[in-house]
Amino acid sequence: MGFARLILVVIFALSAASARADAFTTSAEFAVLQDYETGAVLYAKNAGEPMPPVSLTKLLTAEIIFRELKGGRLKLDDTFEVSETAWRQGGAPARGAAMFLSVHSRVSVDDLLRGLLIQSGNDAAMTLAEGIAGSEDAFADRMNKRATELGMTHSQFANSRGKADPEQSTTAADMAILAAHIVRDYPEYFHYFSDKEFTWNKIRQLNRNPALAFADLGVDGLKAGDVRDGGYALIATAVQNGQRLILVLNGLKDASARLEETRKLLDYGFHSFDRRTIFEAGAPVGWASVFGGASGSTPLVSAKPVVLFVPRGDTGKITARVIYTGPLPAPVAADKDVGHLKIWRGDMLAVDALLKTGEAVALGGLTSRAFDATIELAGEAVRGALRRHGFMK
Numbered sequence: 001m002g003f004a005r006l007i008l009v010v011i012f013a014l015s016a017a018s019a020r021a022d023a024f025t026t027s028a029e030f031a032v033l034q035d036y037e038t039g040a041v042l043y044a045k046n047a048g049e050p051m052p053p054v055s056l057t058k059l060l061t062a063e064i065i066f067r068e069l070k071g072g073r074l075k076l077d078d079t080f081e082v083s084e085t086a087w088r089q090g091g092a093p094a095r096g097a098a099m100f101l102s103v104h105s106r107v108s109v110d111d112l113l114r115g116l117l118i119q120s121g122n123d124a125a126m127t128l129a130e131g132i133a134g135s136e137d138a139f140a141d142r143m144n145k146r147a148t149e150l151g152m153t154h155s156q157f158a159n160s161r162g163k164a165d166p167e168q169s170t171t172a173a174d175m176a177i178l179a180a181h182i183v184r185d186y187p188e189y190f191h192y193f194s195d196k197e198f199t200w201n202k203i204r205q206l207n208r209n210p211a212l213a214f215a216d217l218g219v220d221g222l223k224a225g226d227v228r229d230g231g232y233a234l235i236a237t238a239v240q241n242g243q244r245l246i247l248v249l250n251g252l253k254d255a256s257a258r259l260e261e262t263r264k265l266l267d268y269g270f271h272s273f274d275r276r277t278i279f280e281a282g283a284p285v286g287w288a289s290v291f292g293g294a295s296g297s298t299p300l301v302s303a304k305p306v307v308l309f310v311p312r313g314d315t316g317k318i319t320a321r322v323i324y325t326g327p328l329p330a331p332v333a334a335d336k337d338v339g340h341l342k343i344w345r346g347d348m349l350a351v352d353a354l355l356k357t358g359e360a361v362a363l364g365g366l367t368s369r370a371f372d373a374t375i376e377l378a379g380e381a382v383r384g385a386l387r388r389h390g391f392m393k
Contacts, residue, residue, distance in 0.1 A: 024268055024311070026261050029231060029251025032172040033269045036180055036237065036244035038307040041350050042269050046172070048154065051250050053170040054233050055097070055225035057162035058116055059178055060143050061125050065113060066186045067146075068132065076110040080131030082123065090122030090161060097208070097226075098123045100201050111200065113189075117223065118198040119205040122161040129160035136160055151177055162225065172248040179222055179235050179246050193221030210259055211236045217266045224258070225250075232258040240270045272311055276389045278343070278351075279306040282358070284381050285341050286322040290361045293330030299358035300324065300339055306353045308343055308389075318391045319344040320382050324355065332361040341382070 024043065030051045033043040041047075068074035087103035088094065099115030101107060101123045107115075109131075115124035129139035136159055143157040152174035158165040183190065197206050209224045211234060218238040225233035231251035238245055247265055252258045279285055284299035285306070300322065308318075324339025336357045343351035 024272075026249070026265060027252065027257055028249040028261050030172040030249070031261075031265065032176045032246075032248045033265050034176050034180070034246045035269075035307070035309060036183060036246050038305065039180070039352070040307050040309050041348065042245070042273060042309050043265065044173075044348050047176075048171050048173050050154070050169045051171060052164065052231075053155070053157070053162055053168060053175070053225075054164075054231075054250070055120050055162040056170075056175055056223060056233055056235055056250075057157060057160065057168070058120060058125055059175070059182065059223055059235065060147060060157065061128060061139075061160045062113065062117055062189075062192070063150075063178065063182055063186075064132065064139075064142060064146055065109065065128055066182070066189045069109070069189070070186065074109060074132075076108065076113075078109050079106040080109070080112065080127050081106050082127050083130055085136075086123050086126035086130060090124075090126040094122065096122050099198075099205065100203055101127065102201070113192050114195065114198045115200060115205075117192040118195055118207045119200075120208045120223070120225075122163075125161035147174070147178075150181055172250060175235055175248045176246050179237060179248070182222070183237055183244070183246070190221060193223065209234075209236075210255065211262050214238070214263060214266070217263065217270075219262075219266070226255065234258055234262055236262055236266070238266050238270075243270065245269045273309040274312055276308045276310060277305050278308050278385050278389060279341075279353075279381075281305050284358060285353075285355055285385075286381055288324050288338060288357070289327040290332055291327040291329050292364055293328075293332060293361035294364040295359075295361045298328070298332055298361050300341075300355040301358040302341065302353045302355060304353075306341060306343075306351060308345075308351055310345070314345070316346040317344075318386065320386060322355070322382060328357075328361075330361055331363045332357055334358065334360040 031045040032047045034041050082101045082103055082105050084103055091098045092100050097120040099119045099121035112124045112128050115121040126136055129136045133139035133142055139160050140157050147155045155170040155174045158168040211219045218240045219236050221237050222235045232255055233250040236247045249261055281304050282301050286300045287297040288300055289297050321342045334357055338357055339355040341353040341355055
């Protein structure tokens with residue numbers, strides 16, 4: 001039989017008052033503010049729209065190097081030669097951001113990472129790319145493969161440094177995925193993002209991320225981008241009272257606006273929300289029907305708590321959807337990724353939780369197979385959870 005895409009939609013108002021959009025806004029053209037632990041989105045503006053990655057591209061360059069280091073395929077004291085191409089197009093002759101590498105010199109991976117992430121050196125990015133892949137074009141192929149593996153499905157990269165290119169594009173949502181991954185998977189290398197300065201070739205270079213000055217907000221990384229034709233950009237992460245936020249901004253008119261919006265958004269994120277745990281880890285979110293199985297359904301669960309952050313005093317609409325492709329053909333393995341629970345606050349996707357099968361279902365007999373086409377997805381678990389949290393009367 002053909003398998004249909006089944007969608008359960010649950011819509012409730014937070015109160016009897018008419019729904020309204022969040023009053024909070026930003027002058028950034030693109031923005032995402034996200035809770036790191038749960039992945040819940042606190043604020044978004046054009047988060048899925050294409051934007052130039054500018055110098056934020058160097059985060060993916062760094063991720064690939066970190067992965068090579070962690071896998072033992074590269075060492076911090078390994079050295080790469082600075083090619084004439086990297087020197088001419090990314091170094092001092094190019095008059096852009098550079099760590100001022102000397103042509104044909106050999107430089108350690110450790111120093112190149114400092115030049116890449118503290119000084120935002122284009123020459124460092126190109127030298128790393130050529131050292132790993134042989135050429136910057138070949139490295140871009142690796143970047144695109146890695147982006148796909150990380151779930152950055154709306155990104156395309158053409159170079160290691162963020163040079164403007166019509167084939168290079170990303171989204172704020174994709175860059176938030178990358179930033180959270182780096183924070184989570186590479187704590188041993190995270191210091192490169194927060195080191196305040198770096199001296200190379202007798203030139204003292206200060207970290208080009210201005211948000212590091214916001215010690216009162218708990219900012220401890222990641223990176224800024226300063227390209228006038230692409231807009232001023234920033235990816236920052238900050239911690240207050242045990243909560244870490246990820247912030248992506250792009251399309252700001254100047255450096256002062258970038259700083260102002262960074263402070264405003266982080267302050268909003270840390271002080272304006274109530275946290276609601278909608279489902280505990282492992283609790284049934286819904287049930288997927290199974291075709292031809294010993295059981296007619298299997299629970300859908302999330303491996304971690306499903307958390308929704310609600311602005312205090314918000315009267316907007318909450319929409320929840322359980323989405324999966326089914327019925328699932330038996331046999332069904334446990335812990336198999338099969339769907340998503342998506343929750344919107346107004347028009348903004350606030351939660352996108354991966355759902356797994358909670359139980360295995362063995363292949364059934366002929367009789368049970370004959371009746372399965374009539375089973376539909378039930379939604380009482382979602383309705384009950386929202387009712388308990390005051391989203392339904």
